[in-house]
Amino acid sequence: MPWYAVYTVSRQEKKVATRLAEIGMEVYCPMIIQERQWSDRKKKVEVPLLPSYVFVKLESHDRELVFQVSGIVRYLYWLGKPAIIKDAEIDILQKWLQDKVISFEVVGIQKGTLYEIPSGPFIGQKGIVEKIDKSQITLILEELGVKIILHK
Known part of the structure; x- marks a missing residue:
């Protein structure tokens, strides 16, 4: 079964993923932790890595079933067909997100490089x-x- 990317209503990724899982679909919504600044405090919050996107794994003939869930707008298309995401690409995303810390140093880097x-x-x-x-x-x-x- 291939993975497909579905475009969701803004800020509804977690709810859509939960609803899809409740109806028995295999779903993946990659999440990251970000520090957000409010006027009086900073707080770490969990946000989607890819805003407005959730991945679902299902047979091509079952693609319409996702629209039973509110909050889904459409599938992501590539060359006129729903984009298929390889298992290896989902695995890479999952592997990347196991690590929580990213550090880097910007030295001699130019725009466009x-x-x-x-x-x-x-x-x-x-x-x-x-x-x-x-x-x-x-x-x-x-x-x-x-x-x-x-x-x-």
Whole structure:
């Protein structure tokens, strides 16, 4: 059975994943911990790695079953067909997310250059530098088709 990516209503990823699991579907919603700043405090919260996306594993003839769950907008398409995500790609995401700490040093990196992530869940992945700030770097990981922000 292949994995498919479904696009969800904003901030509904966890609820959609729970509802899909309740009706017996194999589902994966990769989550990360981020530190968020409120006016009076900082707090660590669990947020989706890929906002508005949840992965479901099902047969192609069962694809319409996901729409029984509220909060799903559509499937992610590639070349006019629902995009199929390989088991190996899901396994890589799961492996990457086992590590919780990412640290890096921004030295001599320019916008548009290729940068290899030295540690953490995305270790060894190469991305094109899109933006550099004092405490973070934004990379486009073309192989996965995602943009990530690494915090120092």
